[in-house]
Amino acid sequence: MDEPRRPTLRDIALAAGLSKAATSYALRGIRGSEKTIARVQGIARDMGWTADPVARALAGGRSGNVAIIGSLGDLWRQGLAVMLSEALHEQGMFSAISDVDTSPERERNALRALTLRRVDAAIVLPVDPSALYWAEVPERIQLVSIGDALLHRPVAHTVLFDNEYGISTALGHLAELGHQSIGLLAPSLPSTPGRPAQLLVQQLGQERGMSVAVASSASSVAGAAEAATALLARKARPTALLCLSDSLAFGAYRAARSLNLDIPRDVSILGFDDSELAPLISPALTTFGWDEAAIVAAGIESVVNDDAPASVSFRPEFLVRSSTGRCTSAP
Structure with missing residues (x-):
């Protein structure tokens, strides 16, 4: 005799009249009203759903x-x-x-x-x-x-x-402030078709008529400071640094101060991931927050x-x- 098919999340969602995401959250009791959570979990029990992921894993030999x-x-x-x-x-x-x-x-x-x-x-x-x-x-x-x-x-x-939105927004912000010479501080990771952020900065910057100078850096603050110093010590130094992580931005702060450059009067600095430290440093870091x-x-x-x-x-x-x-x- 064939074993009965185990109900899926889709089956429960259809029975509850909810999206799969809403059903999943209700099954775990982490989102939705108490009434909705109780109703969805009741439907799941009636259908023979095993909510405990460990029990599901062990049942499947996981x-x-x-x-x-x-x-x-x-x-x-x-x-x-x-x-x-x-x-x-x-x-x-x-x-x-x-x-x-x-x-x-x-x-x-x-x-x-x-x-x-x-x-x-x-x-x-x-x-x-x-x-x-x-x-x-x-x-x-x-x-x-x-x-x-x-x-x-x-x-x-x-x-x-959505890096394209982030990069485009950052460059647009700098353009509105009058910056045309941009330094890009990027992590020292392989540049591949699957990681387009660095290429996007160059492409979108060129479309805006901006000059973009690129420096690769280790993820540490010390490594970023070294790379940023090389950018800022140029004779025609950039007036703004776009850093593809806040850790790199913190290194850019150190580099600017070592060169007696004021932030943002002499150089503007942007980060990219809203570290917990971003609003606490002085001046507070302009960056992007992710959920x-x-x-x-x-x-x-x-x-x-x-x-x-x-x-x-x-x-x-x-x-x-x-x-x-x-x-x-x-x-």
């Missing part, structure tokens, strides 16, 4: 172990990795965080190690999303990529960022729910603070 792998040098990524780990634990699952720095070789070794461990899934913040080694990960291990699509693992779920809680929820959803969307995209909020100002004159 371990409940999830790896979190990424280049975690900057503060925002570190915080996101911790949030992911805490969210997995709230789901009754287990996590281990691996920092692979900016090394594709270390990333590949971390992925190879997954085959020797009882791991059901890996949430990755990839160093090189275009690398061939993503195809080497066994199909039994579900991959969820945050920030970049994996070109050689197209079935992997993705949580993407980290929603990003984490989307990543976890891809791990625990078979019917989760294959790809979700997030748009940042532009936070104008005191680190950007009108360009007084070219140096």
Whole structure:
């Protein structure tokens, strides 16, 4: 006799007359009115749904172990990795965080190690999303990529960022302030078709008639300070620095002060991920805020729910603070 089909999230959503996302949140009791949560959980019980992800995992011969792998040098990524780990634990699952720095070789070794461990899934913040080694990960291990699509693992779920909106907004803001000479501080990661932010700055800057000088940097404040110093020490130095993370922006602050440049009178500085320190430093950093809680929820959803969307995209909020100002004159 055939085993009865286990009800899916889609089945419960149809019975409840709700979207799959709303149903998922109600099943976990984290969003929705008390009445809606009770109604959805009642429907799930009647249909034989097992809400506990650990029980579901064990029933399918799974371990409940999830790896979190990424280049975690900057503060925002570190915080996101911790949030992911805490969210997995709230789901009754287990996590281990691996920092692979900016090394594709270390990333590949971390992925190879997954085959020797009882791991059901890996949430990755990839160093090189275009690398061939993503195809080497066994199909039994579900991959969820945050920030970049994996070109050689197209079935992997993705949580993407609307970098085009962020870059366009940043350059538009600087253009309105009269800046035409821009320095771009980018992390020292492989430049690939899956990571277009640096190319977008150059492309959109050119369309606006801006001059863009690019410097690559380690994610540390000291490394960013060194790269920013090289940009700002130029004879025709940029009047604004766009930094693709707040950690890089903090290094740019150090570089500006070492050169006795005032922020924002002599140089405007923008970050890109609204670190907790961004509004606390002086002057407060103009940057972009991301809904980290929603990003984490989307990543976890891809791990625990078979019917989760294959790809979700997030748009940042532009936070104008005191680190950007009108360009007084070219140096």
